[in-house]
Amino acid sequence: MSGGADIEKGAFPGAPRxxxxxxxxxxxxxxxxxxxxxxxxxxxxxxxxGVDFATNGQEGLQQLAARHYDLVLLDIDMPVMDGLAMCxxxxxxxxxxxxxxxxxxxxxxxxxxVKCFEAGASDILAKPINPGECMxxxxxxxxxxxxxxxxxxxxxxxQSDLKLARNMQLSLIPDQRxxxxxxxxxxxxxxxxxxxxxxxxxxxxxxxDLDENRLGILAADFSGHGISAAINTFRFHTLIExxxxxxxxxxxxxxxxxxxxxxxxxxxxxxxCFYGIIDRAAGTLRYAAAGAPxxxxxxxxxxxxxxxxxxxxxxxxxxxxTADEVAFPQGASLLVYSDAVTEAEDRNGHLLGEEGLLxxxxxxxxxxxxxxxxxxAAFDTVVQRPLADDLTAIxxxxx
Numbered sequence: 327m328s329g330g331a332d333i334e335k336g337a338f339p340g341a342p343r344x345x346x347x348x349x350x351x352x353x354x355x356x357x358x359x360x361x362x363x364x365x366x367x368x369x370x371x372x373x374x375x376g377v378d379f380a381t382n383g384q385e386g387l388q389q390l391a392a393r394h395y396d397l398v399l400l401d402i403d404m405p406v407m408d409g410l411a412m413c414x415x416x417x418x419x420x421x422x423x424x425x426x427x428x429x430x431x432x433x434x435x436x437x438x439x440v441k442c443f444e445a446g447a448s449d450i451l452a453k454p455i456n457p458g459e460c461m462x463x464x465x466x467x468x469x470x471x472x473x474x475x476x477x478x479x480x481x482x483x484x485q486s487d488l489k490l491a492r493n494m495q496l497s498l499i500p501d502q503r504x505x506x507x508x509x510x511x512x513x514x515x516x517x518x519x520x521x522x523x524x525x526x527x528x529x530x531x532x533x534x535d536l537d538e539n540r541l542g543i544l545a546a547d548f549s550g551h552g553i554s555a556a557i558n559t560f561r562f563h564t565l566i567e568x569x570x571x572x573x574x575x576x577x578x579x580x581x582x583x584x585x586x587x588x589x590x591x592x593x594x595x596x597x598x599c600f601y602g603i604i605d606r607a608a609g610t611l612r613y614a615a616a617g618a619p620x621x622x623x624x625x626x627x628x629x630x631x632x633x634x635x636x637x638x639x640x641x642x643x644x645x646x647x648t649a650d651e652v653a654f655p656q657g658a659s660l661l662v663y664s665d666a667v668t669e670a671e672d673r674n675g676h677l678l679g680e681e682g683l684l685x686x687x688x689x690x691x692x693x694x695x696x697x698x699x700x701x702x703a704a705f706d707t708v709v710q711r712p713l714a715d716d717l718t719a720i721x722x723x724x725x
Contacts, residue, residue, distance in 0.1 A: 345472050351376035351394065352464070355386035355412065356401040356430070364455070365399055372461050383412030390422060396471055397464065399451075402431045402442065410445045417446035424474065426467035430455065488525040488553075495526060495556055498563050500533050508533050512541045512606055515723040517698035520716075527716035528555025529664050530562060534571050539607040542571050545618070545718060546599045546639075547664045554595075555716075561590050562597065576601045576614035577649040584616075584639045596638040600662055604654055604722065611654040614647045619668060620680065622661040622687060623652060624697075629687050631680060659697055659723040661687065666717040670709040678709060697721050 352374050354365050362379050369377045378395075380386040384407040386400065398416070402409040409429055416422045429439075429447040436442055439450040449463055499520050500508070509516045512535075520529060528550055534542035544566075548558040565586055571579045580601055587597070600621060602613035613621070615634030623630045636647035654660070663683075670678045686708070690700040698721035 345469055347373035347465075347468065348375035350374050350396040350468055351378065352397045352399060353378050353380065353386065353389055353395045354399045355380045355383065355389075355404070355409065356399070357381050357404045358401070361401065361430075361455075365460070368455075368457055368460050369399075369464065371457075372464055374464075383407030383409060383415075386412050387415055390416065390425075395425065397426045397428065397468055399464075400427055400429050400447075402429055402435050410441055413442070413445040413447055424471070426471055428463060428467065491553075491556065492522070492525050495522075495559060496520070498559065499531060504533070508535060508541060511535065511538070512604070513725050514541065514604070514606075515694070515697075515721075515725055517696065517721045519698065519702060519719045521713070521718075522556075522716045523666070523713055524552045526553055526556035528552075528559060529716040529718040530559040531662075531718055531720055532563075532566070536572055536603065539605055541604045541606075541722075542601065543604065543660075543662065543720065543722060544571075544599070544601045545662045545664070545720060546597045547618070547716070547718065548597045549595050554592075558591060558595065558597065562587065565590075571601070575649075576603060576612055577647045580614050580616060580639065580647055581645065584645050585643065588640045588643060591640040596640040598665075599639050600634055602660065602662075604660070604724070606724070609653060609655050610651055611660060612649075612651045614649040616645060616647055619663055619665050621663075622683070623654075623658065624661065624687060624691050625655065625658040627692075629684050629691075631684075654724060656724050657694070659691060659721055661698070661701075662718075662720045662722075664716060664718040666713050666715040667705070667719060669715065670705070670713055672708050673710065675710075678705075682708070694723060694725075697723060 352369050354362050354377060356362050366377050378389060380389050382404045400409045400413060413427055413429065416425060416427060426448045427446065428449045428451055429442040430451045430453055431439055431442055432453040442450050448467060451460055451463065500518065505516045505518060518531060528548035531545040536542050546562060548555045565583055569582055580599060598618040599616040600613065600618040602611050604611055616636045617638035618634040620631040620634050623632055633648050633650065637645040639645060668679050668683055672678055686701055686704050690704050691697050698719060702719065
């Protein structure tokens with residue numbers, strides 16, 4: 327018999343196109359010298375690059391601890407420690423949990439191979455060993471091991487890339503130092519929370535220091551979540567850097583952003599958006615909105631939902647935006663949030679809705695300190711986690 331050293335295979339992303347059996351190392355554990363020599367010959371016919379031996383289970387475990395192996399051929403009947411005992415110890419070690427173990431068994435020692443599988447064997451070879459069957463099973467398990475490892479490596483690389491992308495996305499959102507500094511400059515208490523439902527999210531918010539009296543607040547929520555939605559937040563951030571809001575009224579600026587955004591977004595994707603300017607000197611909030619959840623204005627114990635029902639960005643070249651100006655005196659708070667808040671389900675499976683949010687605000691906004699923190703703490707006591715969508719919430723209170 328002869329066997330090729332390589333086999334053509336399709337592979338997972340990043341994996342080689344060919345399986346090189348010469349790169350594998352096999353451990354044969356058998357007390358019979360004749361069996362070891364026969365099995366070694368079979369392994370060389372397969373093209374295995376390295377073959378080592380042990381004469382009992384105890385030696386086999388020592389070999390496994392000393393170097394890396396890709397597969398173990400293990401006899402069931404051996405002195406000192408038999409194959410069943412060794413296999414159990416192999417499976418008890420997390421480092422060897424996925425190591426293929428092929429056990430040789432006879433009808434006398436284990437008629438149906440039940441004991442072998444119960445001990446953790448990956449497969450069994452019936453004695454007397456058939457050369458063709460032995461080599462075919464070894465090839466099969468080494469191929470599975472090869473692709474499993476490449477898939478695991480790909481998954482690790484993907485997780486690493488997602489972690490990097492998540493950190494990049496979080497860097498777009500104001501950190502606590504920037505939030506605190508903006509609050510001190512403008513006489514405001516600013517709190518923000520961003521929680522993606524996956525590794526990445528489609529929500530985005532930021533602030534603009536327009537001048538000594540005016541602070542701009544932008545919150546956007548792109549359709550969907552995950553990688554595609556996160557990419558859209560990067561696109562949006564790039565647009566904002568190209569077209570900053572300074573010198574523009576809210577509705578005019580969102581309209582300017584909409585034109586290139588519509589060309590960038592794939593068909594069927596869009597963004598809900600809120601942009602407001604808090605003017606400390608005038609005591610006002612001027613805002614424009616594009617299909618966003620209704621922001622909440624809280625003052626003197628009373629909550630008011632603002633209209634934010636304009637057409638979403640990215641849908642039309644000429645969006646009809648909602649624009650308004652409202653009073654924003656000292657002691658007032660503005661709550662801007664994504665629809666993950668109102669669409670969260672309570673313990674009974676009902677949506678929280680705007681009524682539920684108003685109820686939570688009335689319960690938690692009584693004092694000036696940490697209004698958003700208290701609101702979200704109460705929110706967590708009534709809704710089911712995890713949330714189905716990305717959560718963004720910003721609370722700005724005028725001191």
